[in-house]
Amino acid sequence: MAARIYAVRSGEGEHVRLEASVSELPELLADETVTVWVDLDSQDGQTKRILEDVFSFHPLLVEDAFADATTPKLECFDDYLYLIVHGLSDDDPGDGEVHTSDLDLFLGERYLITHYRVPFEAVSRTRERVKREPSFLARGPATVAHAIIDILVDEYLPLMEKLDAEVDGIEAAILDQGGPKLLERIFRMKHSLQRLRRVGLHQRNLLSRLAREPFPMIPEEARPFFSDVHDHMVRVMDLNDAYNALMVSSMDAYLSVQSHRLNEVMRVLTVFSTVMLPLTFITGLYGMNFDHMPYLHFEHGFELAMGLMIFVAVTMFLFFRRRRWI
Numbered sequence: 001m002a003a004r005i006y007a008v009r010s011g012e013g014e015h016v017r018l019e020a021s022v023s024e025l026p027e028l029l030a031d032e033t034v035t036v037w038v039d040l041d042s043q044d045g046q047t048k049r050i051l052e053d054v055f056s057f058h059p060l061l062v063e064d065a066f067a068d069a070t071t072p073k074l075e076c077f078d079d080y081l082y083l084i085v086h087g088l089s090d091d092d093p094g095d096g097e098v099h100t101s102d103l104d105l106f107l108g109e110r111y112l113i114t115h116y117r118v119p120f121e122a123v124s125r126t127r128e129r130v131k132r133e134p135s136f137l138a139r140g141p142a143t144v145a146h147a148i149i150d151i152l153v154d155e156y157l158p159l160m161e162k163l164d165a166e167v168d169g170i171e172a173a174i175l176d177q178g179g180p181k182l183l184e185r186i187f188r189m190k191h192s193l194q195r196l197r198r199v200g201l202h203q204r205n206l207l208s209r210l211a212r213e214p215f216p217m218i219p220e221e222a223r224p225f226f227s228d229v230h231d232h233m234v235r236v237m238d239l240n241d242a243y244n245a246l247m248v249s250s251m252d253a254y255l256s257v258q259s260h261r262l263n264e265v266m267r268v269l270t271v272f273s274t275v276m277l278p279l280t281f282i283t284g285l286y287g288m289n290f291d292h293m294p295y296l297h298f299e300h301g302f303e304l305a306m307g308l309m310i311f312v313a314v315t316m317f318l319f320f321r322r323r324r325w326i
Contacts, residue, residue: 004039008137017134025054040115069102072203080108086199087152098192107217112141122151142218146225156236174254193244204233279309
């Protein structure tokens with residue numbers, strides 16, 4: 001479904017839900033007693049006609065709405081606000097990282113337009129509420145926009161709990177295991193946290209502006225609700241910064257552990273090489289092809305050579321143990 005239109009007429013304490021179509025939008029927008037929510041979930045020609053012809057948005061703004069926005073933003077015009085907010089994406093590419101998708105909102109005094117490519121649970125839940133309670137839409141477009149953004153931001157909190165568990169798992173695995181898989185796991189977590197930080201910083205600033213700046217499209221009584229959402233986003237960013245610091249420490253710890261393990265291996269190999277060096281010298285010395293050498297034809301020469309090599313090896317081993325090199 002490309003366009004869903006929800007309209008409510010308010011008057012004399014009653015709120016009447018109206019069945020509306022795209023062709024009836026101009027008439028509804030002209031009626032000052034009607035509040036309209038247009039929900040667009042595609043990028044087809046009808047969506048473009050609604051944005052450009054019915055609402056007369058600038059073509060460059062429509063182009064921004066159709067583009068894949070990497071960061072949230074807010075633009076204020078004379079009679080509407082254009083917002084891009086990011087929520088968690090259900091379109092998982094399967095790389096194990098966290099991904100977000102953009103949601104476009106056009107907020108006027110009596111209308112709200114939502115536009116997206118990937119379905120959002122926040123929009124679905126708000127849509128169901130509007131169907132059940134026409135009075136909810138009658139409270140104003142800013143109230144509906146707040147409900148959507150509030151759910152989007154709250155969805156980050158369970159994600160942060162999962163990331164917390166993943167960080168703990170990585171820290172525990174650093175001492176127990178190593179190798180490319182753990183390193184890949186660390187980099188995957190770092191990429192997710194960096195992506196969330198890039199999105200979250202802009203989204204936090206956007207919510208701060210909605211809560212503090214006097215926009216005509218947002219009633220004064222709605223500002224505390226946007227301030228509450230801003231506080232939730234601040235909490236998410238604080239957790240993200242803490243996890244990012246832990247991952248930097250985990251990366252350093254991983255490299256230290258790997259270096260320590262490498263040093264342990266090199267120490268063992270060095271000890272073996274050092275022990276074998278005099279033994280190799282002895283066998284090499286009596287492996288030379290000379291006719292006249294001491295003890296060359298000695299009856300117990302082999303036993304003597306083996307005893308000498310064992311004595312040298314044991315002596316060097318005890319020396320290394322005493323110095324605690326092994």
